[in-house]
Amino acid sequence: MTAGALGLFAAASPAPAQEVRLPVLEAGIGGGGGWLPDYPAAGQNHVQGIGFPYVIYRGEILRSDDQGVRGRVYRSGGVGIDLSLGGAFPSSSSKNDARRGMPDLDWQGEVGPALRLTLWRDPAAPRRVNLELPVRAVFSSDLTSVHYRGVVFSPELAFEQYGLGFPGARLRAGIGPIVATGRLMDYFYRVEPRFVRPDRPAFDAEGGYLGTRLQFSYRVPVTDRLSVVGGGRVENFSGATNSDSPLFRRDWNLSLALGVAFSFYRSEATVASSADPLD
Numbered sequence: 001m002t003a004g005a006l007g008l009f010a011a012a013s014p015a016p017a018q019e020v021r022l023p024v025l026e027a028g029i030g031g032g033g034g035w036l037p038d039y040p041a042a043g044q045n046h047v048q049g050i051g052f053p054y055v056i057y058r059g060e061i062l063r064s065d066d067q068g069v070r071g072r073v074y075r076s077g078g079v080g081i082d083l084s085l086g087g088a089f090p091s092s093s094s095k096n097d098a099r100r101g102m103p104d105l106d107w108q109g110e111v112g113p114a115l116r117l118t119l120w121r122d123p124a125a126p127r128r129v130n131l132e133l134p135v136r137a138v139f140s141s142d143l144t145s146v147h148y149r150g151v152v153f154s155p156e157l158a159f160e161q162y163g164l165g166f167p168g169a170r171l172r173a174g175i176g177p178i179v180a181t182g183r184l185m186d187y188f189y190r191v192e193p194r195f196v197r198p199d200r201p202a203f204d205a206e207g208g209y210l211g212t213r214l215q216f217s218y219r220v221p222v223t224d225r226l227s228v229v230g231g232g233r234v235e236n237f238s239g240a241t242n243s244d245s246p247l248f249r250r251d252w253n254l255s256l257a258l259g260v261a262f263s264f265y266r267s268e269a270t271v272a273s274s275a276d277p278l279d
Contacts, residue, residue: 021270026056028225032259038091039105039188040178040210041237043098043249048089054261058271078118084134086110090142098247102195105187107143110152112136127161132174138184150183154213166220173216182207189245200246208241225263232256 033049088108093099114134121128134156138149158174165171185205193202217231233255242248 021272022058023056023266024058024269024271025265025267026263027265028054028056028261028263030054030259030261032229032257034255034257036089036255036257037235037250037253038096038099039247040235041188041240041243041248041250041253042091042096044096045254046091046095050089056263078121080116080118082114082116084110084112084114084136086136098200098249101197102191104142106140106147108149109139109141110136111139112151125161126163127159130158130160132156132158138180140187148183149187150181150185150207152181152184152210153179156213168221170219171216172218173214175212175214177212178210180207180210185210185242189242189247191246203242203245203247205242205245209239211235211237211240225266227261229259229261230257 029051030053031049031051033047035045036048037045087110090107091099091105093102093104099105112135114132116133117131119129119131132155133153135151135153138152140147140149154176156174156176158172161171163169182205185207189203189205191200191203196202213233213235215231215233217229219227219229221227233253235253235255236251237243237248237253238251240248
């Protein structure tokens with residue numbers, strides 16, 4: 001996801017921290033679930049869950065960790081360019097009143113570059129405010145084929161703090177608008193003539209403003225191997241480009257999620273992780 005910022009304070013670096021060495025490679029199992037809207041501006045939420053194996057790799061360029069999978073393409077002062085990823089659960093149209101009789105929404109994945117600007121950093125503690133500017137291509141898959149669904153731009157202003165409440169804990173909160181191309185909007189809001197019914201007229205979606213998202217997450221390492229994360233998201237779609245779609249049902253969506261991860265393998269090779277625990 002994205003991150004953000006509020007005031008420009010140059011050359012502020014965190015106070016020296018005791019060096020912590022972490023395994024270069026970890027492997028484990030994770031799982032989680034949440035109460036999630038079926039799609040943006042959907043009128044219904046459903047409980048979704050997933051279990052999965054995972055790998056954490058703390059390399060100089062490629063990293064997969066508690067912040068997700070990132071390609072650290074460029075770093076200089078308060079500016080960075082990452083390869084960022086995102087995704088969404090599938091949604092069954094048979095369980096959604098607005099989409100009943102229409103094709104299901106498949107698993108979605110997003111990938112693309114993200115420019116990150118650190119606008120403020122506390123010189124005495126590991127916390128900062130970022131502006132993240134990700135542009136991602138969106139794909140959907142039913143696990144038998146993959147389809148390109150357009151592009152999404154979701155700039156975000158975010159606050160991050162490390163070590164809040166518990167050693168190693170990470171808090172993140174961010175807010176920002178979402179803009180999408182017509183192809184992605186069609187995936188969510190288009191109604192083809194063959195799916196028309198008395199309360200669902202035909203509709204051809206357009207690219208533009210999708211909504212505004214406020215989200216937060218809080219991760220706590222319970223032990224060296226076990227961690228728990230909780231989070232939530234509030235989205236507002238007032239004034240959205242496709243608010244006239246019969247599939248557009250609510251101006252507000254709420255998401256809540258909880259997850260757990262357990263690492264059963266940790267490499268003997270380690271890497272220093274103290275200069276900036278937020279990176």
